[in-house]
Amino acid sequence: xxxxxxxxxxxxxxxxxxxxxxxxxxxxxxxxxxxxxxxxxxxxxxxxxxxxxxxxxxxxxxxxxxxxxxxxxxxxxxxxxxxxxxxxxxxxxxxxxxxxxxxxxxxxxxxxxxxxxxxxxxxxxxxxxxxxxxxxxxxxxxxxxxxxxxxxxxxxxxxxxxxxxxxxxxxxxxxxxxxxxxxxxxxxxxxxxxxxxxxxxxxxxxxxxxxxxxxxxxxxxxxxxxxxxxxxxxxxxxxxxxxxxxxxxx
Amino acid sequence: xxxxxxxxxxxxxxxxxxxxxxxxxxxxxxxxxxxxxxxxxxxxxxxxxxxxxxxxxxxxxxxxxxxxxxxxxxxxxxxxxxxxxxxxxxxxxxxxxxxxxxxxxxxxxxxxxxxxxxxxxxxxxxxxxxxxxxxxxxxxxxxxxxxxxxxxxxxxxxxxxxxxxxxxxxxxxxxxxxxxxxxxxxxxxxxxxxxxxxxxxxxxxxxxxxxxxxxxxxxxxxxxxxxxxxxxxxxxxxxxxxxxxxxxxxxxxxxx
Numbered sequence: 001x002x003x004x005x006x007x008x009x010x011x012x013x014x015x016x017x018x019x020x021x022x023x024x025x026x027x028x029x030x031x032x033x034x035x036x037x038x039x040x041x042x043x044x045x046x047x048x049x050x051x052x053x054x055x056x057x058x059x060x061x062x063x064x065x066x067x068x069x070x071x072x073x074x075x076x077x078x079x080x081x082x083x084x085x086x087x088x089x090x091x092x093x094x095x096x097x098x099x100x101x102x103x104x105x106x107x108x109x110x111x112x113x114x115x116x117x118x119x120x121x122x123x124x125x126x127x128x129x130x131x132x133x134x135x136x137x138x139x140x141x142x143x144x145x146x147x148x149x150x151x152x153x154x155x156x157x158x159x160x161x162x163x164x165x166x167x168x169x170x171x172x173x174x175x176x177x178x179x180x181x182x183x184x185x186x187x188x189x190x191x192x193x194x195x196x197x198x199x200x201x202x203x204x205x206x207x208x209x210x211x212x213x214x215x216x217x218x219x220x221x222x223x224x225x226x227x228x229x230x231x232x233x234x235x236x237x238x239x240x241x242x243x244x245x246x247x248x249x250x
Numbered sequence: 251x252x253x254x255x256x257x258x259x260x261x262x263x264x265x266x267x268x269x270x271x272x273x274x275x276x277x278x279x280x281x282x283x284x285x286x287x288x289x290x291x292x293x294x295x296x297x298x299x300x301x302x303x304x305x306x307x308x309x310x311x312x313x314x315x316x317x318x319x320x321x322x323x324x325x326x327x328x329x330x331x332x333x334x335x336x337x338x339x340x341x342x343x344x345x346x347x348x349x350x351x352x353x354x355x356x357x358x359x360x361x362x363x364x365x366x367x368x369x370x371x372x373x374x375x376x377x378x379x380x381x382x383x384x385x386x387x388x389x390x391x392x393x394x395x396x397x398x399x400x401x402x403x404x405x406x407x408x409x410x411x412x413x414x415x416x417x418x419x420x421x422x423x424x425x426x427x428x429x430x431x432x433x434x435x436x437x438x439x440x441x442x443x444x445x446x447x448x449x450x451x452x453x454x455x456x457x458x459x460x461x462x463x464x465x466x467x468x469x470x471x472x473x474x475x476x477x478x479x480x481x482x483x484x485x486x487x488x489x490x491x492x493x494x495x496x497x498x499x500x501x502x503x504x505x506x
Contacts, residue, residue: 008350019350072353098351105344168355170362171341173265203266212344213265213337215364216433217357230436231443238439240266248257 001027001093005040007052008100009112017109019098033076033086034059034066037099053112061085061225064160067115067167069100074164074223082162082225102167106174106209117163119209120177127194127201128181134190149187157184158226165220165228171212176220178206179236180228186239196243203240265340266437268333273437275330276430280456282323283427287463294470297400297480304399331372338365361429367422374419381406393488396499400477401484407471408478420464427457 003024010017024040031039034056041051057065066083070076075083078090091097099113107115145153157180165176182202185191191198214233221230261267289307292300307316360367382403385391393402407413432453435441441449470476491499 006350069349072349072351073355077353077355100349100351103345103347103349105346170354170357172344173341175265203264207263207265210344211265212341213269215337215341215361216429216436217361219355219357222355229443231441231446234436234439234441236439237266237270237437240264241270241439244257244261244264244267 001029001088001091003027003036003091003094004096006096006098007113009052010109012111013108027088029087029089031088032059032084033068033070033088034084036088053110053114055114056084059084062160064162067102067117067163068113069098069102069167071098072100074102074167075162075225079222080225080227082160085225102163104163104166104172104211106172106211107163107166115163117161119211120161120163120174122209123174123178123202123205124181126205127198128185130185130191131194143189145188152231153184153187156180156187156228156232159184159224159228160226162225164223164225166211168219168223169212169214170217170219171215173214173220174206174209174211175214175233175236176224176228176230178202179232182236182239183232186235195239196246199236199239199243200247203236265337268337269437271329272333272337273434275326275333277434278322278326279330280427280431280434283423283460287460290467291463293400293403293467293477297398297477297484300400300403301397305397327375331368334365334368358429360425364426364429367426370422371419371426374415374423377415381412389485392492393485395497396488396491398484398488398499401481401488403467404471404477404481405485407468410472413468413472416468417465420461423464424457424461427460428454431456 005022005024006019007022008017009020022040022044024036027036027039034054037052037054044051055065055067057063061082061084064082066075068075068083070083070086075081076086076090078086101107101109101113101115102117103109104115106119107117109115159177159180161177161181163174163177166172166174169175182199185198186195216230216233218230221228262271289303292303310316311318354362380386382390385394385402387406390402390406393399393405407416430453432441432449435445435449471478487499
């Protein structure tokens, strides 16, 4: 298949950047989106140009490294996939595809399609962990956890921290990420004792990083490759209010 | 004291805290709209019922009631507006460089223009207060002085521009509420996977009821001539009373 690519090129943080057009000819439909970019890059290198820089790692949808906004939607409009798991058969011959980085003030652009997402690491460092060793796996049923609760925690834990939620949010809010990371610990007995401290720490770090505010548009949930529910955001809102009230009074 | 004062600062300065302020003040305004609509519906019952209701509002709690309500309303409105403007400014700043090609997956247009629908409703709110509460139009003021609120309302809707602006504002209010009502639940942490659909339906139904309910009055009055004869008769009586130097209508007229 033959495609026209409109790709964001930017040499550095300080550079202005612009959209450049590339013709991607003879792309096999079984190629993944990143393989398509590999093919295009190979040709750019042969022609003596600078290849398009983009982030990737596992290429099997679990590491959260790919950060492409495809036709205005992070990881493309296909539901529940990362860009590396997107295949060219989802496009039509002759399509024009816009490829841009994840855009947010808190994700400073490094080069072309690569952004610095270490703001997420700092949010995790502000409370997204358990302070003490919780030991190795216990005997079954030694520590009772309701099935529904375990399921909710597991669903939240599926977050791979790719940042598509931020990129898709009209306000560049990180609430889906933060709420998922808080929920997967808060819901379980090992994480529950530090719930208030965790929620306050993570939310404050999130605000300090310059992410926007959630306005309940649910775009994050729609693009999330792991289909994390915005139910977690409601839970975080509630937990934050309670934690703040406790901090002020207890 | 210092720690709790600081907590209020923390609450206001945090993204979630400010959103909770928006949700709580929004909830108050939503309840107010429902009450306002129910009161307005008395316009269809009779002039007497409507005037009686207006009288009740102005005299409840020895006249304090309406002022308590107005002050809470003003505080809620000011907090709602300041918080949302600050949040919107922060949201714009959070993405200094926009996408060259923008796309949206699920968010309806109404949810993405909250600040504009809200500000239009604010302009309408100011107009509405000047129109029916402050009554800058002298003929409406005279009718109100004679406790003829029903006739005053009908008289106020004899102007096409007023009616059109009213309908436009209510359409934007409907748009604002269709996202806002559901958002109250999410922001206060009351929305779950199981209740999400129900909340969305409630939000849409509520905003539609508010829209249809409110616009039905100016439409009935202007386009279908509802109450015009009675309003003109009342106006004539009031004018005669003014000529005669009276401060209220003679008893027999008030009785019916």
